[in-house]
Amino acid sequence: MIARRTIAAAAAGLVLAAVALTGCSGGGGNGGGADGGETTGTLNFYTDKAAWKPDFESLNDTSGGDVDITLKTTGYSDANQYDAFIKQSFRTNKSPGLFTWHTGDSLKQLVDEGLVAETSDIWQKAIDEGWVSADLAKGYTFDGKQYCVPMNIAYWIMFYNKPIFDENGVEVPTTWDELNDVAATLKDAGVTPYYQTSILFTFQWFQHLVASTDPELYEGLTTGDVKYTDPEIVDVMNIWLDEHEKGWFSDAGSSTDPAVGLKQGDFAMINFGTFYAGNLAGAGMSADDYGMFAIPAVNPDLDKTPVAVESGPICVAESSSQRDLGLAYSEWWMSADAQTAWNKAHGDVAFNPKATVSDPALAELGTEIAGDDYQLYDRFFEAMPTEIVTVAIEQFGAFNANPGDPMPYLEKIQAVADEYWAEQE
Template sequence: MSHRRSTAIAVASVAALGVALAGCSGGSTGESSGETTGTLDFYTDKAAWKPDFESLNVTSEEATDISLKVSGYSDANQYDAFIKQSFRTSQTPGLFTWHTGDSLKELVDQGLVAETTDIWSTAVDEGWVSADLRDSYTFDGAQYCVPMNIAYWVMYYNVGLFEENGVEVPTTWDELNEVAATLSDNGVTPYYQTSQLFTFQWFQHLVASTDPDLYTGLSTGEVSYTDPRIVEIMDIWVDEQDKGWFSDPGSSTDPAVGLRQGDYAMINFGTFFSGNLAGAGAEAGTDYGIFAIPAVNDALPATPVAVESGPLCVAESSPQRDMGLAYSEWWMSPEAQTAWNEAHGDVAFNPQAEVSDPILAELGTAIASDEYMLYDRYFEATPTPILTVALEQFGAFIANPGDPMPYLEAIQAEADAYWADQE
């Protein structure tokens, strides 16, 4: 389960939205009306974000004469089913949130979402978005959808624990290991871990920052999980486990509370975690800081950073197709992303946007430089059947660390079955 599945209360029921969709067909042929201004119907699985989206209407109306009519789902599975069903009606959404990876590819392969290549070309040329991020939205050389938001998977750290133990933010893998060793020697647990849900992030960083091509090969089936290079990387994790560098994986303490109160010094999480820390009473810069995790392989030309991105898509057959694309084009601009950040927080995919949190702003600017390269988070990069097994096996390894081969063999067995079905 990804961060997108952590939304709160529903603002509209499945039944109500289904009736609304069926009842507003109005005899439409499913072709775009050609209108590029007006009220744009927007469906999202981010029900809790409804006020944030609606707050942009003042800005978008002034800039584009478009405002959003937001309908939100809180149950991601029901939302996915609703969106897929809508493609069989004459009233497909003018704009909707979706997911990158296989989920987006499925819609693209069926011709269900509108192409956004021109929008992306302009945004990249204007310096509004990283060319690396475009890769997550590229299929057969064309782009589809635009990023709703992004989250970089980085390291959060307890400022007080770093200061008390005389360690500084590391810039190399060796320095990170020295920090962990010093903290451990002083009785401080270096890293947070859990055997539930978020079990993949240390694996993704170890592999991707050792060899990005090796990481990509896992997602395409060209590399086996039992490849000696993967086993060797897993041995790094085993060694760190043996040194006692990770927290109790079964702890029920909220991870944000745990970091704030010093149960551990560091936690590898998406930048949306800043909101969790604020909710736990932690203050940016005073209680916690953030840094991009150094690469295992310091010979890489740039440090890999995992990115989680949620798309905004336009249905190809929607009567509001042209309006949805017009809004998507505006959404990529610094003006739109500044307004969105003010409403919602987190980092901005557009480096020219103003970010209210100075720590996130500094991080976003740094990662937008040539010193870093983005890669898709393991959750989106991995086909769902393989992911399901991998999350379970990584969790089992975290709970009972030891010889990594049995866990890797279990994942590879599922990978073999999956890729065989794709032939």
């Protein structure tokens, strides 16, 4: 999944262009490619996920039959080398017809420079067909237009050890109070409720506490309208501190693989992306050993429970000789048939609720979250500017390692935020 750093700043709001599909290419009205508009054939595809090459090319039989397009995939294992290659290609006549990229500021930079093809009509069709949630389009929307399409998504949810829950007579919680009761019961029984770490993945509890207390508060952090030192954020951090003081979190400095830790009962729950089901399977856990649930909202008065979503895009270079071919494939990629084939090859939840998901538990969870009771928001990594994220994950890690008055940690984050937002004026 998208384990490496993706760059941030969520698009604020969604304004879909009400345009009709034009031709077969699914393009956004920015002009045709140099190939004269061919929309069938072999498409050159570049990705920084080299290990996924067999998964991508396993779809060739399906895409070849459906739209007469097959992929020729070139994979890069080194993320920095890949980014440099893609950026360099825009200055040549060999810019890629299809390539994987990152949402947030990294995508915005390409959009601002006119380097990626618009996909507004593809998104409009997908939403009209019920292939994708309008919430997901927010991270692909710039100045009211969409660019790229989602390669895949992951919902950040809670995994739990089923035998531990059963042995201690606790059930999957549906409210924040119930979740706290589960944590208290487990702690009283000598079981650590939650996993935590002091490196890299330190942000997820913060993002949930803020977004599920007040989604507008979280949105304000993405635009600089809310400061990390504001009283509302301090209050959220104090909820986190209170849970620390109750002993609800595992040793932040543990070197044990968290999948192994969940399996052997070092803790009962772990907040991670749905892709982590693959890690748990790799650790020897089956559907009998673990389950998953959407984390209840802190604020019971919210109409919908916020769920963090992580999404990585597939893009088409505007200047590519295969522009129209790439856009035709992108349109097909959004379909239920394409996403069913992709899920069979790669697993995880599907962004298209009409796709068939191979894992029954993931299928059930994906259907639930795609329903009317939940709303999606961009994961912290994607939602916040890179400079702020870098410092924030360090400070959240320091807080996990040495929990105490949250203000010193928040002040360090806000100092970087002040500098960043001042430069944007």
